[in-house]
Every structure is written in structure tokens, then in C-alpha cells.
Amino acid sequence: MYLxxxxxxxxxxxAAASLPSDRWQDFPYSTLSHHGELCCEIAREWVIAxxxxxxxxxxxxxGPRWMRAKYEWGPSVxxxxxxxxxxxxVIDCGxxxxxxxxxxxxxxxxxxxxxxxxxxxxxxxAQWRLKWGGEQASDHWLTDxxxxxxxxxxxxxxxxxxxxxxxxxxxxxxxxxxxxxxxASVRIFADTDQxxxxxxxxxxxxxxxxxxxxxxxxxxxxxxxxxxxxx
Amino acid sequence: MKIxxxxxxxxxxxxxxxxxxxxxxxxxxxxxxVGVEYSNRVSGIHWDGFDDLWIQRPWDExxxxxxxxxxxxxxxxxxxxxxxxxxxxxxxxxxxxxxHPNLLAPSMPALRRITKPAVEAASGLPVKIPTxxxxxxxxxxxHAFCRQHNWRVWLKGPYYDAARTPSWDVFEAARNALTKVxxxxxLFLQAHVTGYEESVMLSAxxxxxxxxxxxxxxxITAEGKTWAGDVSEVAPEFLAPLRAMVKDLNWTxxxxxxxxxxxxxxxxxxxxxPRFPAWVHGATLAGHNLPGLLVERASGQRAQPAAHQSDExxxxxxxxxxxxxxxxxxxxxxxxxxxxxxMKHPSGLTSLAKKLHKTNPELIAGSAGDDEPHDPLxxxxxxxxxxxxxxxxxxxxxxxxxxxxxxxxxxxxxxAERSHRLSxxxxxxxxxxxxxxxPDERLIKLALNNGFYAEAISLLELHKALEVGFRPxxxxxxxxxxxxxxGMMPRERMHAVFCDSxxxxxxxxxxxxxxxxxxAHVGVRIRTPNITSxxxxxxxxxxxxxxxIEAVKRLPTDTAFGVHFHMAxxxxxxxxxxxxxxxxLKWCRSIEKLSGRTIEILDMGGGWFPDDWHASEDGKFxxxxxxxxxxxPGVREIVSEPGKAMAQPSMALAMRVLEIQEHEExxxxxxxDASIAELPMYFFYPHRMxxxxxxxxxxxxxxxxxxxxxxxxxxxxxxxxxxxxLPEGTRAGDLLIFCDAGGYDRSMSYVFGRG
Numbered sequence: 001m002y003l004x005x006x007x008x009x010x011x012x013x014x015a016a017a018s019l020p021s022d023r024w025q026d027f028p029y030s031t032l033s034h035h036g037e038l039c040c041e042i043a044r045e046w047v048i049a050x051x052x053x054x055x056x057x058x059x060x061x062x063g064p065r066w067m068r069a070k071y072e073w074g075p076s077v078x079x080x081x082x083x084x085x086x087x088x089x090v091i092d093c094g095x096x097x098x099x100x101x102x103x104x105x106x107x108x109x110x111x112x113x114x115x116x117x118x119x120x121x122x123x124x125x126a127q128w129r130l131k132w133g134g135e136q137a138s139d140h141w142l143t144d145x146x147x148x149x150x151x152x153x154x155x156x157x158x159x160x161x162x163x164x165x166x167x168x169x170x171x172x173x174x175x176x177x178x179x180x181x182x183x184a185s186v187r188i189f190a191d192t193d194q195x196x197x198x199x200x201x202x203x204x205x206x207x208x209x210x211x212x213x214x215x216x217x218x219x220x221x222x223x224x225x226x227x228x229x230x231x
Numbered sequence: 232m233k234i235x236x237x238x239x240x241x242x243x244x245x246x247x248x249x250x251x252x253x254x255x256x257x258x259x260x261x262x263x264x265v266g267v268e269y270s271n272r273v274s275g276i277h278w279d280g281f282d283d284l285w286i287q288r289p290w291d292e293x294x295x296x297x298x299x300x301x302x303x304x305x306x307x308x309x310x311x312x313x314x315x316x317x318x319x320x321x322x323x324x325x326x327x328x329x330x331h332p333n334l335l336a337p338s339m340p341a342l343r344r345i346t347k348p349a350v351e352a353a354s355g356l357p358v359k360i361p362t363x364x365x366x367x368x369x370x371x372x373x374h375a376f377c378r379q380h381n382w383r384v385w386l387k388g389p390y391y392d393a394a395r396t397p398s399w400d401v402f403e404a405a406r407n408a409l410t411k412v413x414x415x416x417x418l419f420l421q422a423h424v425t426g427y428e429e430s431v432m433l434s435a436x437x438x439x440x441x442x443x444x445x446x447x448x449x450x451i452t453a454e455g456k457t458w459a460g461d462v463s464e465v466a467p468e469f470l471a472p473l474r475a476m477v478k479d480l481n482w483t484x485x486x487x488x489x490x491x492x493x494x495x496x497x498x499x500x501x502x503x504x505p506r507f508p509a510w511v512h513g514a515t516l517a518g519h520n521l522p523g524l525l526v527e528r529a530s531g532q533r534a535q536p537a538a539h540q541s542d543e544x545x546x547x548x549x550x551x552x553x554x555x556x557x558x559x560x561x562x563x564x565x566x567x568x569x570x571x572x573x574m575k576h577p578s579g580l581t582s583l584a585k586k587l588h589k590t591n592p593e594l595i596a597g598s599a600g601d602d603e604p605h606d607p608l609x610x611x612x613x614x615x616x617x618x619x620x621x622x623x624x625x626x627x628x629x630x631x632x633x634x635x636x637x638x639x640x641x642x643x644x645x646x647a648e649r650s651h652r653l654s655x656x657x658x659x660x661x662x663x664x665x666x667x668x669x670p671d672e673r674l675i676k677l678a679l680n681n682g683f684y685a686e687a688i689s690l691l692e693l694h695k696a697l698e699v700g701f702r703p704x705x706x707x708x709x710x711x712x713x714x715x716x717x718g719m720m721p722r723e724r725m726h727a728v729f730c731d732s733x734x735x736x737x738x739x740x741x742x743x744x745x746x747x748x749x750x751a752h753v754g755v756r757i758r759t760p761n762i763t764s765x766x767x768x769x770x771x772x773x774x775x776x777x778x779x780i781e782a783v784k785r786l787p788t789d790t791a792f793g794v795h796f797h798m799a800x801x802x803x804x805x806x807x808x809x810x811x812x813x814x815x816l817k818w819c820r821s822i823e824k825l826s827g828r829t830i831e832i833l834d835m836g837g838g839w840f841p842d843d844w845h846a847s848e849d850g851k852f853x854x855x856x857x858x859x860x861x862x863x864p865g866v867r868e869i870v871s872e873p874g875k876a877m878a879q880p881s882m883a884l885a886m887r888v889l890e891i892q893e894h895e896e897x898x899x900x901x902x903x904d905a906s907i908a909e910l911p912m913y914f915f916y917p918h919r920m921x922x923x924x925x926x927x928x929x930x931x932x933x934x935x936x937x938x939x940x941x942x943x944x945x946x947x948x949x950x951x952x953x954x955x956x957l958p959e960g961t962r963a964g965d966l967l968i969f970c971d972a973g974g975y976d977r978s979m980s981y982v983f984g985r986g
Contacts, residue, residue, distance in 0.1 A: 041825060042777050042780060045776075045821035045824065049814070049817045050760055050770070052814050053814040053817075054760065055814075056761060056810070062425075087773060175542065
């Protein structure tokens with residue numbers, strides 16, 4: 001993730017955050033740099049041509065999972081150039097998102113860069129902090145139990161998107177609104193003001209959208225509820 | 232209230248009985264639950280939620296008439312029965328053709344209308360059926376089906392079992408195994424659909440839809456079975472036609488529509504099961520107790536409301552105590568020297584299947600919905616017959632390859648005509664004859680006379696072409712062995728040379744600069760990623776791609792540049808080949824952009840199965856030519872090399888029957904004087920076969936049956952055809968003719984067992 005003030009800690013650092021995304025309010029999505037020479041152009045052309053080859057005759061809206069198979073998810077030190085990103089064995093979510101975006105657009109699809117805030121646990125973030133620190137990479141994306149993450153929004157129908165998590169190689173599940181790994185906030189960078197539908201969620205582009213936590217199931221009465229939680 | 236529940240198998244591919252019983256128990260805590268099974272090896276009988284067990288002898292031992300009477304008595308006495316087994320549900324429908332108010336399973340007419348793969352009853356649902364075909368068809372047609380679907384196909388059994396068949400030998404082995412297990416040859420092939428699996432489960436009583444839920448698989452076992460899933464309401468656009476379908480079928484009982492949702496969101500229906508699925512209790516945990524609704528409606532007793540616990544469910548493995556009254560049976564002895572214990576189908580289901588499809592053959596999968604006419608015999612082109620009849624077989628010493636003169640002439644002429652039609656003022660389309668597919672001089676001559684280029688992979692092949700009459704500027708040289716044998720490289724200008732590696736390219740550059748090699752076009756063969764191949768320059772990493780770009784820049788600038796792309800369409804499949812072509816063009820565009828070299832010649836093709844090449848309409852090729860012109864405007868010539876498509880039909884192999892051995896159950900072994908030394912491609916594709924009647928001389932097509940044709944060699948694997956049907960009256964001395972033997976069968980045949 002390319003942030004100018006990478007390790008300088010954002011303005012929201014330390015402040016009491018009312019929303020999971022507050023800390024990353026002004027964070028841009030990651031952008032691969034280009035040396036302006038053949039090295040980076042070869043890398044870019046290779047990603048596009050290889051992505052089409054890997055489609056294997058399948059549907060163009062298939063997620064480019066080959067990228068996750070080729071590049072493990074892990075720390076990247078930014079800035080990162082095209083020629084550097086494609087020669088790494090490990091790249092972070094920002095690089096994954098940048099590569100996937102290039103592939104989607106080259107396929108003739110409408111795709112947008114996307115940012116997520118996801119819920120994990122203190123144990124998970126401690127592990128990641130250790131790993132990123134060991135590689136001298138910024139850990140600005142970690143807090144105690146939520147993380148900043150990047151992916152892609154792919155327009156699959158008029159006003160309807162699917163969210164691709166290239167670091168994991170899967171589409172995010174819009175039905176999950178709470179718990180470990182769930183999406184707490186989404187921001188989609190789109191050239192439209194019209195809300196985009198992700199599952200049942202209506203997401204206004206270019207601003208953080210908070211995903212509602214699951215409502216208490218009204219059909220479960222008190223007796224049933226206590227019986228369930230005793231199990 | 233007494234409720235019988237069957238289908239208690241709880242292994243890796245579980246039946247739904249335990250889930251049904253758990254759900255019914257939640258809805259009716261006071262009900263008497265009786266577990267029904269046909270093997271005491273099934274672990275579900277030890278679940279402590281059953282009040283009683285009804286353990287029957289396996290189906291292969293059961294007296295079905297007596298057992299049917301017992302079941303009917305229980306139903307008449309007021310007990311309900313929920314079947315958790317497809318085959319048991321079919322048997323019950325057969326037992327009670329008029330139905331029974333307490334039998335919570337579909338009727339025979341309803342079952343007939345959900346026979347897979349077509350599932351006629353589901354025609355109103357917003358689903359598509361994956362392309363399929365019955366194995367009733369000839370092997371020739373089945374091979375074509377596999378090629379058309381890129382060998383991404385499933386061979387499916389009549390009720391259960393499916394096998395991926397990525398090649399012909401795997402298909403044959405799977406067909407033999409499934410045929411044996413299910414006692415029927417009525418299997419079907421179905422094209423694979425890539426996507427996420429999901430299901431709709433329903434509960435209905437006498438045509439009234441009581442409830443339905445959707446489930447998406449979220450974790451899957453190695454067998455592809457649900458291990459975890461999420462449950463949701465059925466979409467309104469699905470629910471309305473589902474309700475209509477249930478009404479139309481007058482459905483009673485549980486049901487499951489198993490589907491795949493592709494990347495574009497389209498649902499593909501794989502099958503409809505006449506019972507609740509094994510994940511049924513996962514839906515109950517989500518507040519949708521469908522077995523409870525079914526029992527409520529059938530019994531008139533009010534069910535406890537279902538409690539919603541989670542929209543998602545998963546499975547865990549639990550050990551449970553074995554019931555004292557049903558101690559574990561011993562494990563069968565492994566066959567001597569064998570590995571493992573044969574344990575499949577302990578309840579004798581395959582035996583029940585055999586009994587059922589004697590009485591209800593229409594229930595067998597694949598028997599309905601395939602509208603295309605089936606001919607179990609392959610079509611033999613007229614030119615084949617004419618060519619074969621031109622031989623005086625009294626003079627033919629078998630085994631002998633027969634040159635199919637008019638067939639070959641016709642194929643070369645048609646290919647030349649197609650090239651001419653596809654050519655434009657700006658782009659010439661030409662054909663190339665791959666000498667390695669069959670170096671017979673008659674075929675090389677036909678190529679020459681029809682304006683083909685000669686494509687050689689060695690200098691010996693190149694000189695063979697020159698000897699037949701090709702000029703050097705009509706020759707294309709490629710492959711990793713182009714320098715072999717040393718000292719034979721012509722000094723005259725060839726039409727094109729394609730380099731198989733960067734090292735090869737560097738050698739070509741040096742030779743050209745030294746005046747030791749000359750060609751109007753020099754280029755590279757590229758190896759597209761994601762397809763296994765040992766040929767061409769790989770593109771599977773940015774580093775290798777960079778090496779290619781740098782190498783192309785080193786090519787002499789006074790020679791035109793080209794790209795060579797060959798991939799056997801017979802192996803990767805036809806649609807896949809066209810995708811590879813498009814992919815290759817994108818690579819070419821990048822190569823042009825990054826190297827600064829314009830591509831002027833494209834050589835593409837390789838390994839086409841004759842029917843795919845010759846039967847394909849010009850339209851597909853014309854579109855390809857247009858695409859090339861759009862993406863690579865500098866291309867002046869496209870060389871289309873169909874590979875074995877020219878050679879394979881151009882020869883047949885004549886052989887004679889040496890001996891016929893008749894064994895038990897109609898199984899026959901016939902020994903012939905040919906062998907795999909003459910038919911080395913036998914394992915890779917079927918050959919169309921004819922027998923010449925010894926009395927009338929009539930040529931009779933050979934279909935599928937129980938005869939194995941054994942080669943003359945004392946080699947265990949020398950079987951030139953399995954499962955064929957020799958016409959009545961065939962005897963030693965009769966002539967058999969294997970068509971389609973003019974490609975690699977001929978060029979790769981070897982001398983063996985001839986002294």
C-alpha cells in the first residue's frame with residue numbers, strides 16, 4: 001500500500017475512532033509506479049496477456065485467482081514499481097489490487113479500486129505486525145482488531161458489483177456482516193455518484209460505507225435464545 | 232406418531248436420514264423415530280436420537296415382495312415414512328403406484344419426469360441444463376463430444392457416481408467400471424460447468440409447496456460434498472416456477488435441486504434428487520425445518536416452531552458409542568495381496584438398482600432428454616467405402632495399411648479451396664502439411680499439388696519434401712530438432728524458420744549472419760502459459776517474457792518476422808484451441824509493441840482431429856482471419872497447419888481374425904494379426920471399424936459389444952480394441968479394417984514381433 005506518510009502514522013492515530021474506517025479516512029488506494037522504461041512496460045504487458053491466457057476460455061468475469069497462486073500475500077515495501085511487483089514472490093493487498101484492476105480493465109470490464117476495513121482479532125493483528133515489521137514494511141494497516149485491506153469492485157450488472165479480494169483469491173461474501181474476517185467498511189472509487197449494490201448493501205462511491213452488523217433475529221424468543229446460547 | 236426415516240449412511244458422502252430425524256425431532260419432540268437401514272455397517276444406526284431401529288437385510292438378500300408387505304402394513308397402521316435414499320424412494324414408488332397418504336416420497340410419474348440429466352420437469356425454472364449425451368452413442372461420437380467440451384466432461388452413473396474423464400483412456404476405464412457396478416451401459420457424459428455449487432431444497436405434500444430454502448456450499452469434501460454452507464430464502468424469480476413445478480408433479484416429500492452458478496450468474500441444474508439432502512438439518516438450524524413442515528402437513532399435528540440459530544452451518548466429526556444390540560461387524564478380508572477392504576455400497580444398493588431398471592428402464596439416467604438421434608454405429612464416409620472396395624483383398628497380405636486415395640485427394644483439395652476462400656488482397660491464407668504426421672510420398676505429393684507448404688521438423692523431413700518436388704522456398708522448418716542431422720541445412724532460401732527456444736534463435740541468427748541458413752521469414756514458436764507443452768519459448772513469467780523480447784530484437788532486421796503457435800486441438804479441445812488462438816494473438820500484439828518488430832507471418836494449428844477441422848464451417852476460420860487482421864495489421868500471410876487432420880483419414884489398416892475364443896456371459900476374445908505396433912494410437916482415440924463379410928464381401932460397421940480384439944503380440948497390453956461387437960458369423964480368416972489409421976498410427980508404427 002503506497003502511502004506517502006507511510007510510517008508517520010495518520011492523523012487519526014490515537015484518537016478515539018467512532019467508525020472502523022475513521023483511521024483510514026484519507027488513505028488513497030495503492031498505485032504501482034512506472035519507471036517509464038521497457039522494464040515496467042514488459043511487466044504490464046505480461047500481466048495483461050498472461051491474465052487472458054489464464055482465463056482458460058472461461059467467463060471474463062472470473063476472478064484472476066492465478067495472481068494469488070503466483071504471488072503470495074505478504075509485506076511489500078512501497079513505493080513499488082511494476083517491474084518489481086511482478087518479479088516478487090510475495091506482494092501485499094495493494095499490489096494485488098493494482099494488478100487485478102489492470103487485468104479486469106484489459107478484459108473490457110468495468111472495475112473500480114476498493115478499500116475495505118475487516119474485523120479480525122488482536123492475536124491476528126499481532127502476528128501480522130510482527131511479520132510486516134520483520135520486512136521493514138509499514139504496519140499502518142493494522143489496529144488492535146480491525147485491518148485496512150484493498151481489493152477490487154467489479155461491475156457485473158447495471159449498478160451491481162462484486163468485491164474481489166485478490167490477496168485471498170475469492171469474492172467477499174455480502175451476506176456476512178459480523179465476526180472474524182467480515183467486512184466492516186467499504187470504499188469504492190468509482191466515476192459515478194450513483195450507489196452501487198453489493199448484495200443487499202447500497203454503497204455510495206468514493207466514501208466509506210459502514211456495513212451494518214447483523215440484527216437480532218426477531219423470530220427467536222427469549223427462551224429459545226437462552227437455550228441456544230446454553231448449547 | 233411413529234415416523235420411519237431411512238438413508239442413515241453417515242460417511243464422507245452421507246445420506247440425509249440423520250439430518251431428517253434431527254429436524255423431525257425438533258419439530259415433534261414426542262414422536263417415535265424409527266431408523267431404517269439395510270446394513271448394520273452404516274454408522275447412522277448408532278445415533279441416539281432414534282427410539283427404535285428397523286434393520287433389514289441388504290437389498291441383494293431382501294425378498295422385496297415380503298418386505299413391501301411389511302412396509303405397507305406399517306403405513307396402513309398410521310406410521311409415516313420419509314425416505315433418505317433415491318433408490319429406496321424409487322422402489323417405494325414402484326411398490327405403491329397409487330401412492331399412500333403416509334408415504335412422504337414422490338410418485339413414479341413424478342420420478343420419471345426428474346430423470347437426469349435432462350430433468351424435464353424443471354423446464355420452467357430459471358436454470359440451464361449442462362450439455363450432455365448418452366453413452367448409447369458410438370465411441371466416435373462420444374470422443375467428439377469430449378473434444379467439443381475441451382475434455383472437461385463427467386461420465387455419470389445412472390443414479391450415483393461420476394468420474395472426470397480428461398482423456399479417452401480414462402473415459403474407457405471409467406465406463407467399464409460404472410457399467411459393471413450399475414449393470415447398465417446407459418450412462419451419460421455431461422459437460423463440466425465451472426462455478427460455485429448451490430442447491431434448493433424443497434418440501435411438498437401432494438403438489439403443495441410447503442417450504443424451500445437455498446444453500447450455497449461454503450466448504451466441500453474431496454468428493455465434492457457439502458461440509459459447510461449458508462442458507463437463505465429462495466429468490467422470488469425461482470420460487471414461483473418452483474411452486475408451479477411442484478404442483479405440476481403433484482410432488483410429495485423432500486427434494487433437492489443441485490446446481491452450479493457460473494461466473495456470469497447463470498444457474499445450471501445438475502440433477503434433482505427425490506429426497507431431502509444430507510445438509511437438511513443445516514437449514515433447520517437456520518430456522519427452516521422442512522422435514523418438520525412435511526410431517527406437520529401429513530399428520531395434521533402442529534410442529535414446534537423452528538428456532539433460527541445461524542444462517543450458516545458446518546459439520547464436525549463426532550465419535551458416538553455403538554449400540555449394544557448392533558455391535559460392529561467384522562471387516563471383510565482384503566483380497567490376497569490387495570490393498571484395502573472393498574466396502575462400497577454395503578446395503579446392496581447396486582443390486583436394488585439392477586432390479587429396478589428391469590421393471591422401470593425409463594428411470595435410468597441418460598435415457599431421456601437427449602434429443603439428438605443416437606446411432607450406436609459410427610457414420611462411415613462414402614469415400615472410405617469406395618477406397619476400401621478398390622482393393623482386392625485376396626492379394627493383400629495383412630496386416631496392411633491401405634492408402635485411401637479418393638479420401639486423401641478430397642481432403643487436400645477441400646483444404647486448398649478453403650485457404651483460397653479465406654484469402655484476401657491483404658492477407659494470404661495458406662495450408663501447411665506436417666510431414667511428421669505421415670511422411671508417405673503420396674500425401675506429400677498431394678500437399679505439393681494443392682499448394683501447401685511442407686512443414687518439417689528435421690532436415691531429413693525437409694529433404695524428403697525436396698525429393699518429392701517441393702522447392703526450398705515452399706518449406707517451413709521448425710521444432711527443436713531442426714539442425715539434425717548435421718550438415719544437411721539447405722543454403723537456399725526457405726520460406727520460414729521458427730525457433731523453438733532462445734538458444735535456437737541465437738543459433739539461427741549466427742547461421743544467418745554466416746550465410747549458412749536463409750529464410751524469407753524467421754520467427755519464434757511461443758508456448759502459452761496454462762497449457763502443458765514442452766515446445767516453444769515459455770511466457771510463464773515476466774523474466775522469460777523479457778528474454779523473448781530481447782531475443783526477438785536480435786533477429787536480423789532484413790528478414791521478415793513471424794510467430795508460430797501449435798497446440799493439439801484434439802487434446803486440449805476445440806473451444807479451448809480457439810481461446811488459445813485469441814490468447815496467442817494478444818501475446819503477439821505485446822511482442823510487436825515491446826520488440827518493435829512487426830509480425831508478418833503467423834503459422835498456427837496442429838493436432839486437429841479430422842472431423843473438427845473438415846466439418847468446421849468457414850465462418851470460424853474467417854472470423855479468426857479477421858481477428859488477426861485487426862489485432863496484427865502487419866500480418867501478410869497466415870499458414871494454417873491442420874496436423875493429423877489431413878493424414879489420419881487417409882489410410883486404414885487391414886487385418887485378419889486369427890482365432891475366436893468364446894468365454895462365459897457372451898464375453899469373446901478374438902485374436903487378430905495386427906497389433907499395437909501398427910495401431911499405437913489405439914489408446915488415444917477410437918477408430919471406426921469395418922468387417923468384410925467372408926461370404927458376401929459386404930462391409931459391415933462394427934459397434935460396441937463384449938468382444939476384445941487381441942493383437943498378435945505376446946504383450947499383455949496388446950489389445951487393439953475393447954468392447955466391440957463382431958457381426959454374427961465372424962470367424963477366423965475374416966477381414967477387419969480399422970479406419971482413421973493414417974496419422975500417427977502409421978507414422979509411429981514400429982516393427983515388432985515379425986522376427
